[in-house]
Amino acid sequence: xxxxxxxxxxxxxxxxxxxxxxxxxxxxxxxxxxxxxxxxxxxxxxxxxxxxxxxxxxxxxxxxxxxxxxxxxxxxxxxxxxxxxxxxxxxxxxxxxxxxxxxxxxxxxxxxxxxxxxxxxxxxxxxxxxxxxxxxxxxxxxxxxxxxxxxxxxxxxxxxxxxxxxxxxxxxxxxxxxxxxxxxxxxxxxxxxxxxxxxxxxxxxxxxxxxxxxxxxxxxxxxxxxxxxxxxxxxxxxxxxxxxxxxxxxxxxxxxxxxxxxxxxxxxxxxxxxxxxxxxxxxxxxxxxxxxx
Amino acid sequence: xxxxxxxxxxxxxxxxxxxxxxxxxxxxxxxxxxxxxxxxxxxxxxxxxxxxxxxxxxxxxxxxxxxxxxxxxxxxxxxxxxxxxxxxxxxxxxxxxxxxxxxxxxxxxxxxxxxxxxxxxxxxxxxxxxxxxxxxxxxxxxxxxxxxxxxxxxxxxxxxxxxxxxxxxxxxxxxxxxxxxxxxxxxxxxxxxxxxxxxxxxxxxxxxxxxxxxxxxxxxxxxxxxxxxxxxxxxxxxxxxxxxxxxxxxxxxxxxxxxxxxxxxxxxxxxxxxxxxxxxxxxxxxxxxxxxxxxxxxxxxxxxxxxxxxxxxxx
Numbered sequence: 040x041x042x043x044x045x046x047x048x049x050x051x052x053x054x055x056x057x058x059x060x061x062x063x064x065x066x067x068x069x070x071x072x073x074x075x076x077x078x079x080x081x082x083x084x085x086x087x088x089x090x091x092x093x094x095x096x097x098x099x100x101x102x103x104x105x106x107x108x109x110x111x112x113x114x115x116x117x118x119x120x121x122x123x124x125x126x127x128x129x130x131x132x133x134x135x136x137x138x139x140x141x142x143x144x145x146x147x148x149x150x151x152x153x154x155x156x157x158x159x160x161x162x163x164x165x166x167x168x169x170x171x172x173x174x175x176x177x178x179x180x181x182x183x184x185x186x187x188x189x190x191x192x193x194x195x196x197x198x199x200x201x202x203x204x205x206x207x208x209x210x211x212x213x214x215x216x217x218x219x220x221x222x223x224x225x226x227x228x229x230x231x232x233x234x235x236x237x238x239x240x241x242x243x244x245x246x247x248x249x250x251x252x253x254x255x256x257x258x259x260x261x262x263x264x265x266x267x268x269x270x271x272x273x274x275x276x277x278x279x280x281x282x283x284x285x286x287x288x289x290x291x292x293x294x295x296x297x298x299x300x301x302x303x304x305x306x307x308x309x310x311x312x313x314x315x316x317x318x319x320x321x322x323x324x325x326x327x328x329x330x331x332x
Numbered sequence: 333x334x335x336x337x338x339x340x341x342x343x344x345x346x347x348x349x350x351x352x353x354x355x356x357x358x359x360x361x362x363x364x365x366x367x368x369x370x371x372x373x374x375x376x377x378x379x380x381x382x383x384x385x386x387x388x389x390x391x392x393x394x395x396x397x398x399x400x401x402x403x404x405x406x407x408x409x410x411x412x413x414x415x416x417x418x419x420x421x422x423x424x425x426x427x428x429x430x431x432x433x434x435x436x437x438x439x440x441x442x443x444x445x446x447x448x449x450x451x452x453x454x455x456x457x458x459x460x461x462x463x464x465x466x467x468x469x470x471x472x473x474x475x476x477x478x479x480x481x482x483x484x485x486x487x488x489x490x491x492x493x494x495x496x497x498x499x500x501x502x503x504x505x506x507x508x509x510x511x512x513x514x515x516x517x518x519x520x521x522x523x524x525x526x527x528x529x530x531x532x533x534x535x536x537x538x539x540x541x542x543x544x545x546x547x548x549x550x551x552x553x554x555x556x557x558x559x560x561x562x563x564x565x566x567x568x569x570x571x572x573x574x575x576x577x578x579x580x581x582x583x584x585x586x587x588x589x590x591x592x593x594x595x596x597x598x599x600x601x602x603x604x605x606x607x608x609x610x611x612x613x614x615x616x617x618x619x620x621x622x623x624x625x626x627x628x629x630x631x632x633x634x635x636x637x638x639x640x641x642x643x644x645x646x647x
Contacts, residue, residue: 058448066461069524073468073476094484102489103479152377159370161363167374174385176577176636178584180609181629184395184621185388187613208380238369267469269588270606274613288471289592303472314467318460321467325529326536328578 075107077307080300081116083109088296096293116297120305126280127287127302134283137202138265142258144207150254153213154246157220158228168217171210179270190275201275202283206265211328212257218327219253220246256324259317266310389629396622410623420624422600423608430515430586430604434522435579441523442530442575443568447560449531450538459535463528473521474592481508481517481593509594515601521589526582530575537571538564573643577636 080088083106091104120127156168182205190201223246231241247254269285276282279290284306291299314321396410414420445462449455465473480486488504495501508517541564549559587606590598596611597603605628612621 059452062445062448063458063461066458066527070461070464073473076476076479077472092479095479095482102484102492103482103486104489105486148376148380151373155370155373159366159373161367161370164370167378171381173633173636174381176581177629177632178581178606180584180587180606181625181632182385182389183609183613184618184625185392186384188391189384189388204380205384208377208384210377210381213377238373242373263467267471267588269470269591270610274610285469285471289474299475303469303475306469307472310467310469314464318463321463322459322532325532328574 074307076105077300077303079105079107079109080296081304082112082114083297083300084111084113084115085297087111088300092293092296116301117305120298120301124298127284129280130282130284130287131305133199133281134266134285137199137268137283138262140203141206141265142261144203145209145212145257145261146254148207149209149212149257150216150247151242153216153220153253154242154250156213157217157223157250158225158246171213175210175214183270183274186271187275196275197277197281199276199281202268202271205271206268212261215257215260215324215327216250216253219250219256219323222253223249252320252323253327255317255320256327259313259320260324260328262313263310263321266306266313389625392622392625395618396626398619400616400619410619411627414620414623414627417620419603419608419611420620423603423605426515426601426603427605430518430522431580431583434519434583435576437519438523438526438530438579439572439575441527442534445527446531446534446538447564450535455535459528459532462531465525466528468525470588471592473525474589477517477521477589477593478509483507483510510599512599512601514594514599517593518586518590518602522583522586526579530579533571533575533578534568537568541567569643573639577639580635 083091087106087109091106094101095103156164156171186201186205187196190196190205195201195204227245227249228241231245236244267285268283272281272283272286284302288299288302288306291302293299397407398405398410449458452458478485483505485508487508488506491504492502495504506513508514546559546563549563554562584606587604587610590602590604590607591610594602596607596614598607605624609621609624612618612624
């Protein structure tokens with residue numbers, strides 16, 4: 040299959056303007072409204088929030104209400120969250136640490152594996168690759184008990200290794216990086232071999248620079264996935280001081296709605312930043328995840 | 333063997349050399365060296381997979397035939413228990429229902445968006461718009477869903493205002509999260525999150541279709557509609573396979589939304605297999621969990637293999 044060619048009809052006139060408008064309006068509403076809600080909520084004073092939200096949790100007769108521009112905008116909740124809630128900081132750094140270590144581990148372990156599958160066609164490599172694909176598709180719930188058993192035996196339960204280690208050996212990044220490596224022409228490697236380069240040198244000097252896009256797509260998709268991770272820490276981390284930020288939000292009750300909004304925004308910022316910076320890689324990654332071998 | 337290959341290479345000559353070179357590499361004396369390099373590059377990853385996934389899964393298969401406490405062999409008794417378990421049957425039913433509603437819906441919506449977008453010259457901004465929900469952390473979104481779908485939430489407010497304005501209906505007081513509608517809230521949330529990557533995959537498929545083919549059809553007088561249904565659609569079977577597989581994989585992640593909106597024991601229409609596994613885990617029902625993990629894992633394995641086979645045959 041070929042990607043990234045010209046559109047099959049380059050004729051703008053033929054599409055109805057109405058359709059285009061519709062295609063733009065619907066997602067704009069569905070994406071922007073939630074963000075607007077969160078942003079305005081995060082700069083509202085607690086009193087004002089209470090006024091707007093109280094119908095929701097007091098089962099009152101009137102409906103929820105909202106103001107796009109708060110009467111008394113304030114950064115009070117940000118201040119309180121950032122400077123007076125140590126728990127928030129602990130969880131924020133937990134998230135950063137876990138995501139960072141997972142991605143680093145995936146780079147060290149998964150990228151060479153992807154190289155092995157992409158470059159060497161030896162007996163059994165195709166069967167192993169098929170196994171990796173199946174493992175990548177199994178949902179967490181199916182492997183939950185087996186992960187628990189092995190983590191328990193290794194004595195890792197209730198430490199952050201329980202979340203980090205299984206994720207490091209996830210086969211999804213292998214598959215994505217493989218997609219990038221497959222785009223490297225084999226003649227190039229052959230030429231390097233004839234010139235006497237060793238396999239490790241070829242991997243570092245040719246594979247890594249040329250397969251960069253696949254590698255970065257795996258990192259971007261991985262970041263978004265693990266920044267949002269919930270199932271693993273919820274099942275395997277009992278101690279709340281080890282939790283990632285993604286599990287902190289649900290702990291906040293309606294009575295502290297102001298915190299909920301500010302925490303949401305702060306959780307969103309790194310993900311949004313990665314999204315804006317890495318959108319091309321994200322798209323590339325989605326396409327790589329679709330390439331059949 | 334080497335001699336034979338050399339003959340082919342000579343016969344193929346110039347531009348055919350890529351294929352021949354690859355073949356020669358895998359059959360010659362170098363193949364031993366290749367195997368060693370392959371093993372060395374793969375070793376760290378495979379060791380981890382073996383230790384963290386494959387071996388423990390064998391352990392789970394073993395446990396599915398034993399009792400939890402005494403470890404006594406009981407044959408298929410655990411399997412009998414789960415298939416007589418009301419919660420398991422309900423969860424299987426709901427999970428099937430969710431998958432069967434969501435995946436066709438997602439596939440069609442994605443294509444309906446991708447087909448017109450593929451004709452636009454600068455579709456980058458539209459794609460970002462559709463992709464952004466993928467980046468939004470679930471916990472962030474769930475607050476918004478709660479504000480929208482509670483009994484006194486925005487959706488009911490909006491519907492009530494429309495009712496007042498048109499005079500067709502009065503106050504709307506549906507409790508979306510506490511009734512059968514909860515299921516559809518999940519469906520909405522899934523579609524909201526996943527449309528973006530489906531659009532990207534369809535677009536990649538559509539843009540991969542050769543222009544010459546379509547030009548030729550147009551010269552022969554085919555209408556745009558005919559071009560789409562007779563040429564574009566049949567060429568997208570590969571994309572369809574990928575989209576179905578990935579949507580299926582992602583459909584299991586809806587648990588996050590379901591759990592955050594409604595907790596471990598939600599309204600019964602949105603009680604999914606994921607809830608059940610989690611609750612069994614919390615209650616230490618490892619025998620049932622093992623049997624169910626083997627059943628679900630085995631089922632998924634067969635489905636993936638079947639899809640792959642169907643796809644291979646058609647492509």
